[in-house]
Amino acid sequence: MRIREVVNMATDDGPPLGVSVDDIVASGRRVQRRRRAGLAAGLAMGAVAAVVVTTTALAPAGDRTGKQTTQAAASSSPAVAKAAAGPLLADALEFTFSGYSVGPVHVQNPIVAGNAYQIAAVTVDGTTDSRHRGKVSDRRDVKPRLDATLTLYRPGVYAVQRLAGAASTTVAGQRALKMEHHQGVGPWLRTLVWQYAPNAWAVLDSSADRSDLPTMRQLEATAAALTGAAARPATVPFTLSYVPKGYDVFAVGDHMTGSLDAVGGPSATAYSGLMFAKDRLPKSGLLRPYDNMMWGAFQIMISANTADASVTPGCDSGLCTRLADGGKVTVAVASNAGSLSNAQSMKVLNGIRLTDVHDTGTWVDIRTALTR
Numbered sequence: 001m002r003i004r005e006v007v008n009m010a011t012d013d014g015p016p017l018g019v020s021v022d023d024i025v026a027s028g029r030r031v032q033r034r035r036r037a038g039l040a041a042g043l044a045m046g047a048v049a050a051v052v053v054t055t056t057a058l059a060p061a062g063d064r065t066g067k068q069t070t071q072a073a074a075s076s077s078p079a080v081a082k083a084a085a086g087p088l089l090a091d092a093l094e095f096t097f098s099g100y101s102v103g104p105v106h107v108q109n110p111i112v113a114g115n116a117y118q119i120a121a122v123t124v125d126g127t128t129d130s131r132h133r134g135k136v137s138d139r140r141d142v143k144p145r146l147d148a149t150l151t152l153y154r155p156g157v158y159a160v161q162r163l164a165g166a167a168s169t170t171v172a173g174q175r176a177l178k179m180e181h182h183q184g185v186g187p188w189l190r191t192l193v194w195q196y197a198p199n200a201w202a203v204l205d206s207s208a209d210r211s212d213l214p215t216m217r218q219l220e221a222t223a224a225a226l227t228g229a230a231a232r233p234a235t236v237p238f239t240l241s242y243v244p245k246g247y248d249v250f251a252v253g254d255h256m257t258g259s260l261d262a263v264g265g266p267s268a269t270a271y272s273g274l275m276f277a278k279d280r281l282p283k284s285g286l287l288r289p290y291d292n293m294m295w296g297a298f299q300i301m302i303s304a305n306t307a308d309a310s311v312t313p314g315c316d317s318g319l320c321t322r323l324a325d326g327g328k329v330t331v332a333v334a335s336n337a338g339s340l341s342n343a344q345s346m347k348v349l350n351g352i353r354l355t356d357v358h359d360t361g362t363w364v365d366i367r368t369a370l371t372r
Helices: 003-008 021-036 136-141 216-224 342-350
Strands: 053-055 100-102 105-107 112-114 117-124 146-153 167-171 174-181 188-197 200-208 238-240 247-254 270-278 298-304 314-316 319-324 329-335 352-354
Touching: 100 216, 105 216, 167 188, 167 216, 174 216, 188 216, 200 216, 238 298, 298 342, 314 342, 319 342, 329 342, 329 352, 342 352
Parallel strands: none
Antiparallel strands: 053 100, 100 105, 105 117, 112 117, 112 247, 117 146, 146 200, 167 174, 174 188, 188 200, 238 352, 247 270, 270 298, 298 329, 314 319, 319 329
16 A cells, blocks of 8 residues: 555544444444555454364564565465464563464464554455455456454453443353344454453454355354464564654554554565554553554554655655665655644654664564664
């Protein structure tokens, strides 16, 4: 996606006060509108007959040592030895689980980490997602669309008491709630929520073109297979010397920029997205991750300067950009709703010092990347 589109399509959605079947329907319709505009904000999951769990290597999150080839994760990624076990709860801005598979359902490595949650994309063999629909001319044989995510909310963040109209169930012996809806020609929407630690909830959300992608039973099997891995920090390919007063890191996208929702998995051309928000932004009472750039927020985006997403350096309508690495990399600061002046955005932009965007071994722990 072009960086300008990210700014133009930023929304003011905040955490909802409650959710019901009507909320799910409305949410699904909003998701569909945004996807048609080219900015995914949805979810999906898969199928399993005999439950077979494997840990998969899904680029690019994971061990941060040595040179890695950046590419979009695929469900055909080969299996690797299971990562060292660890608790699902850890510090904010850390990843605490790894990719795994349950039959044809593949939970990717998480690529969004923040103060309130961490998010991973979910794929299913034989499907596509809203970010990778292909060209219109290729759609005669288009695969069924599935958008899905697994979100782990930190303790006290998810407002499960506001989840109205959900049916009770259990996942791995723990309390769980489930909701599903389909109307007319709209997508099949399913949500499964379960308690993975005291006062901490995980959520599988799916939006699918077909009723069997996935079934609720398949979501439950996928949820039950979730285990912790050795915690690893969210990292970025730069250091930063200036952040305006009153702002703090809210979320980090690993090979994802724009809407930090993890839908579609990591991108080969979007290296890093770093979202800053005002200190007063609520980090509790949420029923879904924050959508796009919240009002009053700003984002740093590091991406490839490609022919179909080229930029002109400078500032225009809340977006300040410059080129790096001989013009191959775009460094941008996007200020939503005028949260920063052009002078402030340029000061942030000029305070960014890149490492090697292609070598994740040079990337910096976000907790130490801010040198202000």
